[in-house]
Amino acid sequence: MIKLDILAFGAHPDDVELGIGGTIAKLAQKGLIVGIIDLTQGEMSSRGTVDERKTEAHNAGKILNVHIRENLRLPDAQISSSWEQKIEVIKVIREYTPQLIIAPMKDDKHPDHHNAHFLIREANYFSGLHKVNTGEQAPYRCPTLIYYYPYYEISFPHLLIDISEHFENKLSALKAYKSQFFNPDYDAPETFISSERFWKSIKERCAYWGSKINKEYAEALYLLEPINISELRLFL
Numbered sequence: 001m002i003k004l005d006i007l008a009f010g011a012h013p014d015d016v017e018l019g020i021g022g023t024i025a026k027l028a029q030k031g032l033i034v035g036i037i038d039l040t041q042g043e044m045s046s047r048g049t050v051d052e053r054k055t056e057a058h059n060a061g062k063i064l065n066v067h068i069r070e071n072l073r074l075p076d077a078q079i080s081s082s083w084e085q086k087i088e089v090i091k092v093i094r095e096y097t098p099q100l101i102i103a104p105m106k107d108d109k110h111p112d113h114h115n116a117h118f119l120i121r122e123a124n125y126f127s128g129l130h131k132v133n134t135g136e137q138a139p140y141r142c143p144t145l146i147y148y149y150p151y152y153e154i155s156f157p158h159l160l161i162d163i164s165e166h167f168e169n170k171l172s173a174l175k176a177y178k179s180q181f182f183n184p185d186y187d188a189p190e191t192f193i194s195s196e197r198f199w200k201s202i203k204e205r206c207a208y209w210g211s212k213i214n215k216e217y218a219e220a221l222y223l224l225e226p227i228n229i230s231e232l233r234l235f236l
C-alpha cells in the first residue's frame with residue numbers, strides 16, 4: 001500500500017495542472033510521494049472523449065512525476081456533497097493517508113470546482129470518524145487542507161509557491177491535454193479554456209503571482225483554518 005505525502009484533488013482531469021501543476025512538479029522533484037485524484041472523467045466537456053482525457057491525464061501525471069493518478073468516476077457536472085460521493089472520497093483518503101490534501105477552493109467559476117471544495121473538505125472530516133464504515137479501512141483524517149483555484153484567483157492568497165524552475169514542467173503537463181487547451185490542430189468547438197487568450201493567461205497568472213514575491217512564476221494557495229506551521233515544511 002502506498003502512503004502519500006500529498007494528495008491533490010481536481011474535479012476534472014487538468015484542474016490540478018491549471019491551479020498547481022508547478023507546485024506538484026516541485027514537490028515531486030523534492031522526493032515527496034505525491035498523488036492526484038480526479039473526481040470525474042470530464043465527460044460533459046465540449047471537447048475530448050473520455051478515453052482521450054484518460055490518456056491525457058495519464059501523460060500529464062507522468063510529466064509531473066506523481067506516484068498515483070486515479071479517477072473516481074463521479075458524474076461530471078453533478079459534483080455534490082452527497083453521502084455517496086463523500087464515501088468515495090473517504091475511501092481514497094483512508095487508503096493513502098496523506099499528510100497534506102490540496103483541494104479546489106470554493107467560489108471558483110465552474111460549479112463542480114466549488115462543489116468539489118465542500119465534498120473533499122467534508123469527506124476529510126467524516127473520514128476521521130470510527131463509525132463511518134468503508135470495510136476494512138481504519139479511520140483517518142488528514143490534518144492539513146490547503147486550497148487552490150483551478151481557473152483564477154478571486155481573492156488574495158495566503159501562500160505563494162515559487163515555481164520558476166517548474167513552470168515549463170507545468171506547461172508541458174498542460175500541453176498533454178491536447179483536446180482541452182489552445183490547439184489549432186484539434187477540431188472541436190472553442191470553449192473558455194481552449195481559446196488562445198486562456199492559454200496566454202496561464203503564463204500571465206503565474207507571472208503575476210511571481211511578481212508579488214520577486215520571482216518569475218508562482219502559484220497561489222489558500223488556507224481556511226489555522227494549521228500547524230511545521231506542516232508547511234513539505235514546501236521548503
Ligand SMILES: [Zn+2]
Pocket residue numbers: 011012014015110112113150
Ligand atoms: Zn475543472
